Amino acid sequence: MYGKLETRTFLAMLVGVSLAFILLMKPFFGPIFWAVAIALIFHPVREYLARRLGDRPNTIALLTLLICMVIVVIPVLGLVTSLVAEGLSLYQRIQEGQLRPGDYIDRVIQSFPAIESFFAQFGLDFAEVRDRVVSGFVGGSQFLAKQALGFGQNTFQFFLGLALMIYLAFFLLRDGSKLVDLLIRALPLGDERERLLFAKFAEVTRATVKGNLLIAVIQGALGGGIFWILGIQGALLWGVVMAIVSLLPAVGAALVWVPAALYLAATGEMVSAIVLTAFGVIVIGLADNLLRPVFVGRDTKLPDYIVLLSTLGGIVMFGINGFVMGPLVAALFMAFWGIFIREFGESEQAPSVNVSAPATESQQSDRSGSA
Known part of the structure; x- marks a missing residue:
């Protein structure tokens, strides 16, 4: 009885500590997820380098990570920077009146009046739909502008997350197989x-x-x-x-x-x-x-x-x-x-088949002989 109490207490504390650790890692969930994704996606590259270079885990992980940086990380950073600049420029043009989404929609309706009739068949007021589309477009550009300003203000946080992702990806590329084996031994x-x-x-x-x-x-x-x-x-x-x-x-x-x-x-x-x-x-x-x-x-x-x-x-x-x-x-x-x-469906069906299946003649003769 005392042993069962010890086991249950230990398991309860194990669950509590694990939940506390998960909450502790919650602010870094994004970098951890993308580090795992990088390790899984570039695992074939790591295996190829391992066959070429032999047992040199640090060098192999570093080379794999450099390939990932050149192929993925650096182009994505350039794309994000360009996207931020484009979004901010779009929002500024809308605010200055150089770009008017409502005028574009009105021009389309003037050329294709059947669109307004199509909306009317469903009982929709096209003017209301137009206003919602315009407000959605303006809201989207405003969102991009806020993200651009936020990106500039949170540059340190962004690069901190990027550094954590790269750091974790290195160790996952190097020790990923060992971590999987450890989890397999730990999970019941x-x-x-x-x-x-x-x-x-x-x-x-x-x-x-x-x-x-x-x-x-x-x-x-x-x-x-x-x-x-x-x-x-x-x-x-x-x-x-x-x-x-x-x-x-x-x-x-x-x-x-x-x-x-x-x-x-x-x-x-x-x-x-x-x-x-x-x-x-x-x-x-x-x-x-x-x-x-x-x-x-x-x-x-x-x-x-x-x-x-x-x-x-x-x-x-x-x-x-x-x-x-x-x-x-x-x-x-x-x-x-x-x-x-x-797994469980087949395991539940298997006994029912054996129980209902009649014994063959050879099985009956074996039973009589053993008796």
């Missing part, structure tokens, strides 16, 4: 099941981060490129916006290039409108359908409605990181339940 779930869960976690993380983000970058680059070729202002800004909304299924980048094509047609630039529409449908639209099975894989791909809901929920819960973490949590949820149904 059964070693085989734990290895399966960790393998599934790594697979889903790579598919979600590498696949979805890579597809978003490709679609954003294609959209920004065609905007730049057609001479549309703020091509970089709209390219980044298309990359972000391309994470949402069903609509994606069309939320940006379709209104732009309508405006070009309304202003009489029919050639540019046709080029943008054709490029959006054929190139940008098909990029998701062609590339997602390649980069993400059919086994880990989520239904479109799950991706949409998990992405929106992830943004609400985790902020900008939710674009990745929302679908990741949803994929892990489905993976865990899939493992549960496969």
